[in-house]
Amino acid sequence: xxxxxxxxxxxxRLLTELNSRLKEENELLKIRVKxxxxxxxxxxxxxxPTKSDKVPAKANLKNNDxxxxxxxxxxxxxxxxxxxxxxxxxxxxxxxxxVGAGGLGAPVAIYxxxxxxxxxxxxxxxxxxxxxxxxxxxxNESREGVSKAQSARMTIEELNSLCQCVAYDxxxxxxxxxxxxxxxxxxxxxxDNVATRYLLNDACVMAGIPxxxxxxxxxxxxxxxYNYKGGPCYRCLFPKPPPPESVLNCSDGGVLGVVxxxxxxxxxxxxxxxxxxxxxxxxxxxxxxxxxxxxxxSMKLRPKKEDCALCGERPSITELIDYVQFCGxxxxxxxxxxxxxxxxxxxxxxxxKNLPNSINIPLNDLPNKIxxxxxxxxxxxxxxxxxxxxxxxxxxxxxxxxxxIIGGLYKWSLDVDQEFPIY
Amino acid sequence: MSKxxxxxxxxxxxxxxxxxxxxIPLPSQSPFISLKDLTILLKERHKKLVPILENSLxxxxxxxxxxxxxxxxxxxxxxxxxxxxxxx
Numbered sequence: 001x002x003x004x005x006x007x008x009x010x011x012x013r014l015l016t017e018l019n020s021r022l023k024e025e026n027e028l029l030k031i032r033v034k035x036x037x038x039x040x041x042x043x044x045x046x047x048x049p050t051k052s053d054k055v056p057a058k059a060n061l062k063n064n065d066x067x068x069x070x071x072x073x074x075x076x077x078x079x080x081x082x083x084x085x086x087x088x089x090x091x092x093x094x095x096x097x098x099v100g101a102g103g104l105g106a107p108v109a110i111y112x113x114x115x116x117x118x119x120x121x122x123x124x125x126x127x128x129x130x131x132x133x134x135x136x137x138x139x140n141e142s143r144e145g146v147s148k149a150q151s152a153r154m155t156i157e158e159l160n161s162l163c164q165c166v167a168y169d170x171x172x173x174x175x176x177x178x179x180x181x182x183x184x185x186x187x188x189x190x191x192d193n194v195a196t197r198y199l200l201n202d203a204c205v206m207a208g209i210p211x212x213x214x215x216x217x218x219x220x221x222x223x224x225x226y227n228y229k230g231g232p233c234y235r236c237l238f239p240k241p242p243p244p245e246s247v248l249n250c251s252d253g254g255v256l257g258v259v260x261x262x263x264x265x266x267x268x269x270x271x272x273x274x275x276x277x278x279x280x281x282x283x284x285x286x287x288x289x290x291x292x293x294x295x296x297x298s299m300k301l302r303p304k305k306e307d308c309a310l311c312g313e314r315p316s317i318t319e320l321i322d323y324v325q326f327c328g329x330x331x332x333x334x335x336x337x338x339x340x341x342x343x344x345x346x347x348x349x350x351x352x353k354n355l356p357n358s359i360n361i362p363l364n365d366l367p368n369k370i371x372x373x374x375x376x377x378x379x380x381x382x383x384x385x386x387x388x389x390x391x392x393x394x395x396x397x398x399x400x401x402x403x404x405i406i407g408g409l410y411k412w413s414l415d416v417d418q419e420f421p422i423y
Numbered sequence: 424m425s426k427x428x429x430x431x432x433x434x435x436x437x438x439x440x441x442x443x444x445x446x447i448p449l450p451s452q453s454p455f456i457s458l459k460d461l462t463i464l465l466k467e468r469h470k471k472l473v474p475i476l477e478n479s480l481x482x483x484x485x486x487x488x489x490x491x492x493x494x495x496x497x498x499x500x501x502x503x504x505x506x507x508x509x510x511x
Contacts, residue, residue, distance in 0.1 A: 104511040192511040217510030220434045237487075238507050242478040246435070250510045260511060285480075285487070287433055287505060292443055299482045299505065302489075 029142045040150050040167065063092055063118070070162065074116050087276040088116060094275040095119035097184035099172060099200055101152040102126075103250065103260030104190035104214045104267060106138035111268035113156045113163040117275070120156060120163055121184055124148035125171040125331075135257030171331060172196060174320035177203040186271050189213040190264065192249055194241050195323040196331050201226060201234035202320055205311045212270045214263040217253050219290035221263035224283075224301070225270055227311065231283035235317075236305040244329035259290055370397050425449065426498040428456075430465070436479060436504040439471035455495035458488065461502065472504075479506040 066088060071078065074088050096117050098105045101124040113120055126148050128139045136148075143151040149167035156165040170176065181187055181203050189200050189211055197213070204211040210228035215221060226233045266286070273279040283301040310317045324330050413420040425448035432440050447464070449456055456464070458481060466473050481488050482503040488494050496502055 100511055102511055190511055192509070194507075194509045197509060215508040215511050217434065217508050220508055222434075222505075222508045237480060238478060240478065242507060242509075243474055246474050246478075247509055248435070253510060255510060263511075285505070287503075289433060289443075297485060297503075299480075299503065300486045302487055 033142065033146055036154060037146065037150060040153060064089065066092070070116070073160075073162070077115065082278065083276065087278075090276045091116045091272065092118045094186065095121070095184045096186045096188060096271055096275070097121040097123070097181060098188045098190055099123045099196065100190035100192060101136070101138060101148040102132065102190065102192055103135035103255060103257065104216060104264040105152070105188070106136045107261050107264030108188050108190055108214075108268045108271070109138055109152050109156060110159065111265060112271060113160045113165065115268075115272060116160070117163060117271075119166070119184075121166045121168060121180070122149050122152045122156075123168040123170065123172050123180070124152070125169065131251075135255060135260045137257075137261070172199065173331070174199065174322065177320060178207060181209060182207050184209065186274055187211050188267055188271060189215075190267065191331075193327075193329065193331050194244075194247055195327040195329060197234060198241065198326060199320065199323045202310055202317060205233050206320070210274055212267050212274070214267040216260040216263045216288075217248060217250060217255055219256055219259060221259055221288040223263055223266050223270070223286040223288070225274070225279075228274065228279075228283075230303050232301055232304045233308060233311045235310045236308045236312075237285075237301070239309065241327040244327065247329065256290060259288070262288055262290075366393050425451070426454070428496050428498060428500045428502060431501060431503040433503065433505050434508050435506045436472060436475050439475055440469045449496075449498060455497050458490065458494045458496065461496055462490075465504070475506050476504070479504050481505075 066074070066085065070088070070092075077083055078085055078088055080087070094117055096112055096119070098108050098112075098120060101109065101122050105122065105124070109120060109122055124147070128136070128143045128146050128148055128151050130141075130144055132139060132148075133141065138155045139146075139148065139151045140155075143154070147167070147169040149169045153165045153167040156163055168180065172180070177199055181200075187200060187204050187209055189197060191197060191200070197215075200211060201213075204227050208227075211226040211234075212223075213226055213234065214223050224237075225231065270279070283303070285299045285301055287297045287299060288295060289297075304311050306313050309315060427446045427448050429444055429446050431444045432442065437443050447468075450460075462476055466476060480503075481490055482505060483494065483496060484501050485503065
């Protein structure tokens with residue numbers, strides 16, 4: 001008995017030591033992050049997108065030879081038939097803008113920087129959260145809370161100091177998109193929302209720049225190059241945006257990290273092929289489905305549509321519009337808030353502090369599980385809005401008081417039970 | 424044995440139908456079905472596909488086709504329903 005108590009004590013001592021050591025490290029890292037952020041902020045102001053920068057950055061890159069260091073670093077590419085020194089020089093003289101430093105943008109930035117692209121711009125308005133790390137492999141634990149654009153830039157600088165990297169911690173919109181995009185040769189759409197996809201498409205068509213578009217959700221992904229060599233633009237294929245409630249984002253729909261990795265790597269590949277003139281073959285839409293056989297299918301696309309409102313012969317869209325209004329949803333990877341229920345059907349988590357005999361049923365299964373629910377009085381669920389729909393389903397079949405808890409399990413965890421897992 | 428064609432569902436279309444593909448018989452006595460009639464048929468078959476089909480692409484034998492054309496699907500064709508994926 002006493003041995004067990006002693007063992008417990010020594011474990012507690014170890015944990016206490018570990019805890020204080022990690023706290024110390026954490027403080028040191030915070031200081032280091034602050035220093036780096038200040039340094040980066042100072043540096044990025046030099047190339048601040050809002051300031052007029054008369055000489056396009058892409059023109060600054062012209063460089064017709066490789067250094068000894070570059071020969072060593074890129075040796076495996078230099079000996080590649082069909083790539084060689086001329087390919088490497090083309091990469092060196094190419095500037096690529098990556099919009100989104102998330103699941104797709106992470107591998108794109110890493111591979112393009114490693115391959116020797118001369119200049120990379122990275123746009124992201126968000127900050128690093130722990131739930132990003134499962135797929136956004138350009139960030140790490142010490143970067144939690146840091147701007148994603150800056151965090152990506154830190155990784156790139158450590159990976160390849162020869163690559164000039166510009167971080168933009170901004171929300172890309174109609175007021176700034178063209179000015180930034182025009183400084184680059186190729187744009188990568190690595191965003192997570194419909195509004196920014198249309199914005200990027202329109203801006204790239206107006207600026208005459210190819211757009212390498214990737215998307216990934218759950219187990220599926222898509223890859224297309226838009227506005228390139230007479231091929232279609234995003235609007236040729238999808239003239240109108242999907243209704244906002246039908247669009248899932250990664251925070252609601254989930255995504256397997258490696259699926260964004262697969263698509264992101266292919267985006268990097270396509271960008272390299274465009275930069276080095278290796279891109280041949282018909283225009284196509286590549287479809288990836290992790291659970292299907294075969295994993296990849298390629299759909300042949302038509303040339304651009306003659307009657308496309310943007311890139312067609314008589315375009316009706318000649319300047320950037322309000323994309324949040326056009327799509328009915330914003331540019332952030334967050335669930336739209338719905339108010340299905342009136343206030344009388346909803347309560348704050350603090351009002352109800354225990355979860356007696358709670359059961360967990362997905363909304364889709366609810367209509368078939370009414371009997372099970374009869375034993376329980378309350379429904380809660382994830383940060384989404386399904387709980388309000390659940391209340392409506394239950395009200396139709398059950399008597400008594402049924403309430404939705406405002407903010408769901410997320411708010412429950414914050415206000416009532418900090419031990420409750422959130423994601 | 425009726426004449427059939429195959430439908431492949433991707434992304435949200437697969438979520439809505441809960442199958443990745445299915446074989447559908449052509450209307451009796453007809454060697455074809457138009458894309459327009461196919462859309463109506465699919466909407467009747469799967470209620471949850473209704474909003475998704477508004478914004479999806481069709482590909483026949485992995486070649487993109489215009490949704491509004493009177494294109495005909497024939498026996499043995501493989502029609503893919505491809506909704507846009509926007510996450511990342």
